[in-house]
Amino acid sequence: MYQIDDVTKTYQQGRRVVRALRGVSLTIGAGELVAVQGPTGGGKSTLLQMLGGLDRPTSGTVTLDGADLAGMTDAQLTAARAGTIGFVFQTFNLIPTLTALENVETALVPAKVARQTRTSRAQAALDAVGLGDRGDHLPGELSGGQQQRVAIARALVKNPKVLLADEPTGNLDEETRDEIVDLIEGLWKDQGLTIVLVTHDSVVARRAPRRLRIAKGTLKELPSP
Amino acid sequence: MFFTYLRRELRNRRKQTVVVAIGLAVAIALVIVVNAVSTGVKDAQSEVLESVYGVGTDVTVTQPAAGPGGGPGEGGGPGRFDFGEDDGEASADGMRSLTQDRLDPVMGSATFDSSALDTITDLEHVSGVAATLALQNMSFSGELPDFEALQEGGRVTLRAGPDSSGEASTGDSSFEIEQLTVTGVDPGAAAVGPLTTAELADGRTLEADDEDVAVLDATYAEQQELAVGDTVTVGGEELEIVGTVTSTTGDGVATAADAYVPLATAQRLADLDGQVSDVYVQVDSAENVDAVAGAIEDVLPDASVSTQADLAENVTGTLSTASDLVGTLGTWLGAIVLAAAFGLAILFTVSGVNRRTRELGTLKALGWSRGRVVGQVAGESVVQGLVGGVAGVALGALAVWAVNLAGITLSGGASAGGFVLGGPGGGPPPEGGAAVQDAGAATFGAARPVGVADAANDAVDIVLQAPVSPWIVLAAVGLAVLGGLLAGVFGGRRAARLRPVEALRSLA
Incomplete structure (x- = not known):
């Protein structure tokens, strides 16, 4: 699924040059569930940006299904994100003025599907995360766990090839955290989705069959549990 | 979404x-x-202008006066009365009764040959033309000391009122000056001109073959207690009043002149054959106004050409x-x-x-x-x-x-108006008998220009x-x-x- 070769990423932060990734190479097969651990500022988020086509590497290639994300234009990256990559964020990032159902629908807007299809697919996605009856609630009316379920439904409604999750349980209590991890695990098992899960929570990371650790811009494979 | x-x-x-x-x-x-x-x-401004210049007038053509007394109606200049030794009737007490009528172009404007009318008519985009002759009739009546008496050291005092009439006394003398604005209009040209904002109040309007008749402004007629069938003296000649008109602008608003007479009559009475003082021009469409004004300036280099926009700048009062x-x-x-x-x-x-x-x-x-x-x-x-x-x-x-x-309510008048009689003549002359000329002729001057109409009548109140x-x-x-x-x-x-x-x- 992913073929990452010698990827570096440097930022200019004021006068300081930050080398977030220093020659990272990685292969992720289709249907894998990979957890990425590491300290804050070690390069976890930067790696996720490269995988998700949110940013381009300074050097190296990021190949997703044979297409090099590093060489794409903004428009091509946008199209790739719209079609094949689903995101889940630590802070849920739901649109506060839109209902749960409408939030899920926003992911289908770039695909330009008919309104009715869009609504029914969004409803199905909400059903899949167990929130079928909360479609007309605003994010503010939902608990943190419920909001993250809506976000997961939004990520999955377009049937992406990969799901990239950035600290998906970072803002949740333990009980809810387990619910969400169960949900993600279930999706992985049922749908054969490729999932990259960035977390600094070892409990969460240990549930993944493959674990990576990134610190100071360098990637290290951790032994399987 | x-x-x-x-x-x-x-x-x-x-x-x-x-x-x-x-x-x-x-x-x-x-x-x-x-x-x-x-x-x-x-x-409101154009309403004020219309009350003076008429509806539908896009350009007016006048000719500025060349200088004091420089108009073609020579003879001491407008607004002046000249009395010779033989004028009037001497009475036993050394006084002399005098009456005199003067009919001159209004001051500040000169007359020009009516051939200008044809010149303008031939211009492109001109859709209507009318010429008028704006005149000022001043009549003097009263008693003055005999000239011999004056020359012996009698003093002449002139007092001028703010309105059109002047009263004065020179020693024992008393006299009145009455002023009347007269506009000669072409009865055939109904579309443009000062009468377009006037509507008939009584009698009839001027007709094409009219001669020696007058139509009065209703306000003036009321002031003077004149009615249809009476006569009005213009240039020393009595004209029959055939009608009265009021302004369409508003109640109690005076029209541009006190009296309207056929153009030919006005020309004959003022001894200004073939002369006109104002030409009113209508232009076929608004965007051609400036072009037409320019063309008129080209063909009549001496004329003063004003468009409605120019005239709007002359509107005075709260309106301005x-x-x-x-x-x-x-x-x-x-x-x-x-x-x-x-x-x-x-x-x-x-x-x-x-x-x-x-x-x-x-x-x-x-x-x-x-x-x-x-x-x-x-x-x-x-x-x-x-x-x-x-x-x-x-x-x-x-x-x-x-x-x-x-x-x-805004009130405004066209600043061309405003009639003041007086000026230097208003005070006692420096030397005994300044009113007595060397030739033995007394001259009283209306020192300031006499406008289209007097200001008192001309201010128009318009509700915004x-x-x-x-x-x-x-x-x-x-x-x-x-x-x-x-x-x-x-x-x-x-x-x-x-x-x-x-x-x-x-x-x-």
């Missing part, structure tokens, strides 16, 4: 939406009011103050408030985008194109502008309605009626939408620069 999202955003940020909409609404309302009042004042006020203060105020409202809209939109950085970044991460995100932000601003515009039109209409309801045209409503809403669009452009540019990575920022 576009409209759902848009509606939700505006409703959710109600306070901001309301503030921006109010800002735009106030600005738009102000623009509407300023425009409406300015149109109202302009209408209102015009200045609306013109400068109103426009500036409108511009400033509009700029402030635009600034407010831009500020709120940009800060809104800043606050929504993560939200908009998330949409980009979800695969929303830059155009879609920018369109969403801009759409919100434009709709906000539209709301402000509609509210502004309502507010503006309300304000204009209030202005109209208040019934603000500020109209709101559909065009200004459309323009105002357009302006508000433009404000929204401008805000959208600024906000949208900011949104366009947002990177999808912003979605990953964990801290808002």
